Amino acid sequence: MNSTMPPIRTEPFKVACSSCNLRELCLPVGLSRNDLEQLDTMVATRRSVVRGDTLFRAGDAFQSLYAVRTGFFKTCVSAEDGRDQVTGFQMAGELLGLDGIGSDRHTVDAVALEDSQVCVIPYAQLEELSREFSDLQRQLHKIMSREIVRDHGVMLLLGSMRAEERLAAFLLNLTQRLQARGFSASSLILRMTREEIGSYLGLKLETVSRTFSKFQEEGLLEVKQRQIRIVDQDGLQKLVNGAAC
Amino acid sequence: MNSTMPPIRTEPFKVACSSCNLRELCLPVGLSRNDLEQLDTMVATRRSVVRGDTLFRAGDAFQSLYAVRTGFFKTCVSAEDGRDQVTGFQMAGELLGLDGIGSDRHTVDAVALEDSQVCVIPYAQLEELSREFSDLQRQLHKIMSREIVRDHGVMLLLGSMRAEERLAAFLLNLTQRLQARGFSASSLILRMTREEIGSYLGLKLETVSRTFSKFQEEGLLEVKQRQIRIVDQDGLQKLVNGAAC
DNA sequence: CGCGAGCTTGATGCCGATCAATGCATGTGG
DNA sequence: CCACATGCATTGATCGGCATCAAGCTCGCG
Secondary structure, eight states: OOOSOOOOOEEOSOOOGGGOTTTTTSTTTTOOHHHHHHHHHHOOEEEEEOTTOEEEOTTSBOOEEEEEEEEEEEEEEEOTTSOEEEEEEEETTOEEOGGGTTTSBOOSEEEEEEEEEEEEEEHHHHHHHHHHOHHHHHHHHHHHHHHHHHHHHHHHHHHHOOHHHHHHHHHHHHHHHHHHTTOOSSEEEOOSOHHHHHHHHTOOHHHHHHHHHHHHHTTSEEEETTEEEESOHHHHHHHHHTTTO | OOOSOOOOOEEOSOOOGGGOTTTTTSTTTTOOHHHHHHHHHHOOEEEEEOTTOEEEOTTSBOOEEEEEEEEEEEEEEEOTTSOEEEEEEEETTOEEOGGGTTTSBOOSEEEEEEEEEEEEEEHHHHHHHHHHOHHHHHHHHHHHHHHHHHHHHHHHHHHHOOHHHHHHHHHHHHHHHHHHTTOOSSEEEOOSOHHHHHHHHTOOHHHHHHHHHHHHHTTSEEEETTEEEESOHHHHHHHHHTTTO
16 A cells, blocks of 8 residues: 555645635634734645545655645545545535644545645644644634534434435535535535445445435435435425424 | 533642653643643642533533543533434543534533543643643644544444444453553443443444343353453454454 | 332334446547 | 447345334342
8 A cells, every 4th residue: 555656746836825715714714914924934835636536545644734725525534344434525625634643644545526726734833833823723723623523423423313314414514514615505516426425424325325316306405416406405404403203 | 401500529639740640641641841840730620520410511611621530421412302422431531621622612511420530621721831832732632633533433433333343342442441541451340321332332222232242142251231351352353353254 | 128220132123235237427449 | 429338326126234112130229
């Protein structure tokens, strides 16, 4: 494994956080003008990852965090026996690599589901800078804490929801995050396969497919391959809340 | 909810991290003499929680982290409809409350499964101190990152393992942590009910019970209510790795 | 001593996995 | 431009693991 690394393309031209249109969603949230300019000095490079390539793999040395600038990623853990589990999907403004801090090695694979760009955030510098700027420190801590809380939500989903509830929760979460980025709340194109959705939700791809079909029959969704239109958002929400009981 | 808070018992006598026998497992790992003394000034109080009581509840304002000094806790998230999910079990040296940083409110309930004591770590002070002492900062980040990694492991378990594998993984994890604290690697007393184990593992209590019985029949364990003796650790390990396939 | 919380065990049923076939979209080479 | 391959999605039939329902059992404790 980790045999032949593909050449890493970095683009070291100026990509200021302070003028990034994602600054209200990304690491810079809540930072002052001054703090932002400090961030700019640190986040000096981007990196492009083509669809299907990995940004990093489990076992790789941990150096940097990555903020998704454009595109879409999944992260997977895998057990020795080959089983693997998608642990999350990341879109613009979301951070990748937090798992690596604890052991100086990444513990998941991060795979681009479409051609993507990330901002490289050298971790040593981030730690240093966050010692100086308490707002940055606070923001970093919040992001990590929220990741923990998100994971707890996934555990609840995996541990106690049924297939329909899981898929409904997944779709609502996805649209909510897309909406925060200015996309439609009701219409989306899935970046991932049925199998990847299934892995994330603890279901087999056939079950995901059947559940999509069921939702369509019930008038909750319109499904055409990866194009999804949400027809009855409240209906989905009720499923998640278990109001059916 | 949160109706009548029980009186909070704090014991403000000196409980120095620098002389704590958990310092190799807890927040102070890897800190220098000097850093440790700084920690001492901050972690000034303990709090006792009797079995069945909550240390904090979802929705409570977040003020402090807590390090388990003695005893045993579980943390639970709950959905609106009442379903709840145990997200973890915490023993001596482990930190509680990280979930609260992101939103200034706790998002889980922390319940003592036996009479317990925790060290109170005022979070504002911890942030401040960790700006000054980079080793402390690094340690805090590592702890948060490891929590994320742990959660990913639970997702893998919940998403792709079968009942026997889940229980085997759970037991091995538990004994490993107990062993790190100087307890036997092969003999333990469960602090939680079958139902709580089931909630953590995404199983019903009957399934947990049956699986214990099965393990006993197969000569992997001796089970007498909550007293467990691990007879064949390798056998359990093989189950987890899916080597049975 | 008897009550009750928690545990065990059995019988049955259902949800989602598995196995298998077909359909649909995209891309590639003749 | 068509023929075919390939990857992904859908749908059906069947199976199995775990949930559910329902009794007893154990043990600690008032």
